[in-house]
Structures are given as structure tokens and as C-alpha cells.
Amino acid sequence: MKYKNIIDMHTHTDNSFDGNHSTMYMCENACAKGLRAVAFTDHIEVDFYREKNFDKTAVQSFFDVTKARSAFNGKLVVCAGIELGQPTYDTATAEEIISERDYDFVIGSIHNLRGEEDFWYLDYSKYDIDKLLSEYFDELCTLAAWGKFDTMAHVTYPLRYIVGEHSIPVDMAKYQSKIDEALKLLVENDRALEINTSGLRQKLGRTMPDEDVVKRFKELGGKMVTVGSDAHYAEHLGAGIETGMDIAKRCGFNSVMLFQNRTPVEIPIE
Numbered sequence: 001m002k003y004k005n006i007i008d009m010h011t012h013t014d015n016s017f018d019g020n021h022s023t024m025y026m027c028e029n030a031c032a033k034g035l036r037a038v039a040f041t042d043h044i045e046v047d048f049y050r051e052k053n054f055d056k057t058a059v060q061s062f063f064d065v066t067k068a069r070s071a072f073n074g075k076l077v078v079c080a081g082i083e084l085g086q087p088t089y090d091t092a093t094a095e096e097i098i099s100e101r102d103y104d105f106v107i108g109s110i111h112n113l114r115g116e117e118d119f120w121y122l123d124y125s126k127y128d129i130d131k132l133l134s135e136y137f138d139e140l141c142t143l144a145a146w147g148k149f150d151t152m153a154h155v156t157y158p159l160r161y162i163v164g165e166h167s168i169p170v171d172m173a174k175y176q177s178k179i180d181e182a183l184k185l186l187v188e189n190d191r192a193l194e195i196n197t198s199g200l201r202q203k204l205g206r207t208m209p210d211e212d213v214v215k216r217f218k219e220l221g222g223k224m225v226t227v228g229s230d231a232h233y234a235e236h237l238g239a240g241i242e243t244g245m246d247i248a249k250r251c252g253f254n255s256v257m258l259f260q261n262r263t264p265v266e267i268p269i270e
Ligand SMILES: [Zn+2]
Pocket: 083, 109, 111, 153, 154
């Protein structure tokens, strides 16, 4: 491995509806791959919290991570995380979820627009793509302004489907002012930006966000980035993390962040 400390700050176990492997199995694999730390960040979609039993998922996920942390003590740093989807659509519930358990790390995500399905499921022939993306970036601004998470996940997530899966071209310049606004709000609130490496192994072929956005975050005063594979399978643990670290470094970041007890710990890129 190129870098001394590889940490993966975004992963899903089988406690996520789309996850596949147990927390313990994921930890075994992380150790075998030589990772130093893993954050388990199972999905909790705030806008469907009780309706789709995410309240039960949250309990089980936290319990499994606590067990794994003790089983792998001294071998692997295990962070108890959560990926909060759409927290700004119901901030009261989101704040209740965060305060319910002693999380190390909270990821803030937008997977769908209000009242819509996940971008994954949309039939793009039936939508005005420009309108969808404008609304998506507005929601990112609202999320960044709320700011009660540690890192903002996979900025440009809809591109995974629009550009990656459906090969519909998008002119990102149109949304630059909205992206800038979201990044500035992250800076003001002292939050991190995630470099999500899942796009590298998917049709999109690049990180979410890509290097241009990470660079812009730095220019606007951004101080912290996290890197995560968004692994939903044990074999994807750590995938692309070094590429994410390369991007961070090229954009002027000397470290990536690990979070423990909601506090950033600097891990030098070396
Ligand atoms: Zn996500």
C-alpha cells in the first residue's frame, strides 16, 4: 500500500437494507486488507424512519458495532457511525436519532428529493433533469446549513445514475454557484466534505464529488475531508481509498479525518 494509514469512513453492513455482510465479517476483512480503521455507517433514512423500521436498524447496527469494537480491540479502530439520509426533511427526528446513542461519526446524505424515490429508481425520461439537479443542489445547501452531521456525503450523487447509468450528459457549470454555496456553508459550520470512492468502481468512473469540487472546497476555506468506499460488500472495503487520498493531497489537504466521539482526528496522508 502506498499510504501508511488507510481508513474507510463510509461502509454498510447487513444492517443496511442494501448491505450484504455482517459487522464481524466486515471487520475480519478490513484487518486482512490492512485497514487501520473502519466506520460503519448503516443507512437510516430519516424521512421514512418509523414507516420502514429504521428505528430498529439503528438499535441493531449500534449494538453490532459495539460488539465488533470490543472483539477487534487493538487490531482495528471501529467507529460507530450512521448515514443519515434526508435529515433536513424531518430535523426533529434526525436530532432525536443522533442524541439517542453515542455515535462516533454522523454522515449527512441526500438520496432523494422531498416526496420522491431515491435517484437510483427514477425514470429519467419522465423528469426535467435540470430541475432535478437544481433541487438536489438546493437540498445540499439546506443540509449544509443545518450542519448537525460530521461530513457531507457523496455530493453529486444523482450523477451516479444520470451520467453513469443512463449516459445523459450534464453541464455542471450551471450548478457551480449552488455547489459553492453548499461548500461555503460547510466551511462556516466547520464540517467535513466526503470524497466517496464508490463511483470509481461504477459506471460513473470518478469520485463523488470529483476533484474539481474538492479543490473548490479547499479554495473556499475547507479544512477537513473524509474518504469512504461506501462498501456494501466486504470485498469493497477500502476500495479506492488511496485514490481518494491522492485527490485530497492534490487539492492541498495534508490529512484525512477519522471521527471518534464526534471529534475529528487528523490522519496524515503519508
Ligand atoms: Zn448514501
